[in-house]
Amino acid sequence: MPHFPPQPVTVVPVPGESPKRAQSVAAQLMLPCRDQAGSADLLLVVGEVEAWLELEGVKVNVQFDSAAMRHRRKGGHNELLGRAVGVKADRKPSIFDATGGMGRDAFVLADLGCAVTLCERVPVLLWLLQEALSLASVSRYEPVRDAAGRMHIRSGDSRCRLWRLARSFILTPCSRSERRRQP
Ligand SMILES: C[S@@+](CC[C@H](N)C(=O)[O-])C[C@H]1O[C@@H](n2cnc3c(N)ncnc32)[C@H](O)[C@@H]1O
Known part of the structure; x- marks a missing residue:
């Protein structure tokens, strides 16, 4: 699943749930909303609570208190990333x-204690991030709520932001195929 949509996105409701939220999100993001869509379409599936991106049956969602993310918090990834930006017990x-x-x-x-401003320019991903952050802020896991409180989401192109004010920044390069699709 690519990190930014390479093709138009269609919003569909979760089968069996009210389509109202899907319709409202489609209007907000100015995307078409259909009851059903072809299996080759890139879908933003929106239910009454959950939402995810789906392409050819592969689902991707942002959920900060999922088992996978809780595993990631404890795994070596946080150590490496933390070390890369200079996190120490007394330095966040x-x-x-x-x-x-x-x-x-x-x-x-954010889970390591840093205040993190993250910027995303693709509206669908931005919306998923905002949804995930608001769910994380009421998570039953206290560390997830705490980390969510340190995260701030901004929209648009990072290059237009005053990122020089931050002491550290991270940039995860897009894959070659993603770069080729960029406008
Ligand atoms: C490789 S992913 C980043 C992965 C992310 N760090 C994570 O942990 O999930 C690249 C993302 O950066 C976004 N992006 C790339 N260049 C950008 C820019 N100049 N401003 C804002 N977002 C950008 C793309 O839309 C894409 O969603």
Whole structure:
């Protein structure tokens, strides 16, 4: 699943759930909303609570208190990332994540105690991030709520932001295929 949509996105409701939220999100993001779509379409599936991107049956969502993210918090990834930006017991740099994506790196750093501003320019991903952050802020896991409180999402192109004000920033390069698709 690519990190930014390579093709138009169609919003569909979760089968069996009210389509109202899907319709409202489609209007907000100015995307078409259909009851059903072809299996080759890139879908933003929106239910009454959950939402995810889906392409050919592969689902991707942003959920900061999922088992996978909780595993990531404890795994070596946070150590490596933390070391890369100079996190220490008494040093928690402010971070600007210029390539927000699914927010995983940003969450790991916020969980390590850093204040993280993440910027994402693709509206669908931005919306998923905002949804995930608001769910994380009421998570039943206290560390997830705490980390969510340190995360701030910004929209648009990072290059237009005053990221120089941050002491550290991270930039996860897009894959070659993603770069080729960029406008
Ligand atoms: C490789 S992903 C980042 C992965 C992310 N760090 C994570 O942990 O999920 C790249 C993302 O950066 C976004 N992006 C790339 N260049 C950007 C820019 N100049 N401003 C804002 N977002 C950008 C893309 O839209 C894409 O969603």
